[in-house]
Amino acid sequence: MEDYMVSTIEKINKQEFQNDLLNWFKEEQRDLPWRKDQDPYKVWVSEIMLQQTRVDTVIPYFNRFIEKFPTIEALADADEESVLKAWEGLGYYSRVRNLQAAVREVKENYNSKVPNTPEEIKSLKGVGPYTAGAILSIAYGVPEPAVDGNVMRVFSRILTIWDDIAKASSRKVFEQAVRELISHDNPSFFNQALMELGALICTPTSPACLLCPVREHCQAFEEGVQNELPVKTKKKSMKHIELIAAVLKDQEGKYLIHKRPSDGLLANLWEFPNVEKSQLVKPKDILHDFLKKDFRVDIQLEKESLTTIPHVFSHLTWNIDVYSGEILGQVEQKEDLKLVTKEELTQYAFPVSHQKMWKAYQEMVRA
DNA sequence: CATCCGTGGGT
């Protein structure tokens, strides 16, 4: 632990801090679907969904997911296709592929019981230090830290910790602080309360210090520096990619879709055929050659693109010029290349960018 | 350790 922190953490009256935090949480905690019981599987699913994702976004996904896959066994036995479909639109799709792989391991090697030791649970795919601590504390009452962005923000203020929370190495500083202050009577509520406080009171901008249950323990408030914390360095700017895509229909009215590779961006999701734009070659010629060379498909495109779809990811942006066209002759379908009806399209998981494309295409057709 | 990996909402 950093030397300067030793002095700040000693200022905390541990018992009073725990009482103030826990009493506030018992009164003010939100009524969330994953708080109805402590089923380790449901806690697990909720924690994976909540990674980098807002509570309001997760709620409907969680309810649908648990209804469709209510148990470890149900998720382990499901087709990956249907699991990805249930995650469609939630983002960070490797989360759900790792979740299903981990659930299958729990079914095979742990008799379908989520393990309850740090070593075992951290060995599961997609379960890192935060999620391990969250499941252990919330589902099993084990006093392990669950340090997420909320906890780092809250503790950086309470203890005036000036480490850069954008650096991976900072997490252990906060874990150590949590280990010293966590309630051993109720680790579950302690960890959840820290996150709830970060979400409702100790917010990134304009924290509601006058409503804060632990204001009297907060050294940043005492010094008037709560708006200077946490320290977080900025990330670098994004990359821009220009794409050309085509919604292609065959003589039977079926649409051509392609399954993306099993790694990288939007892995294993379906898409309309698309290729990166070039400065040298005309868009329609690129598309025509791409469909022929990669998929052995002959096409006839409409003259002009229907629209351009802008789509912003966390680390890059796409601008997709969308064309429509017809397929000439036959298509050799494969695992990753299919012709499907408009109705069948709804069974496949698409990234939001391609959902936008499809919507724009349909509006053009209707007009 | 830095980068990759989605999306929608807030300011």
Next chain:
DNA sequence: TACCCAAGGAT
């Protein structure tokens, strides 16, 4: 508008 952000993990 252009950022910033949200219950992170894998590589």
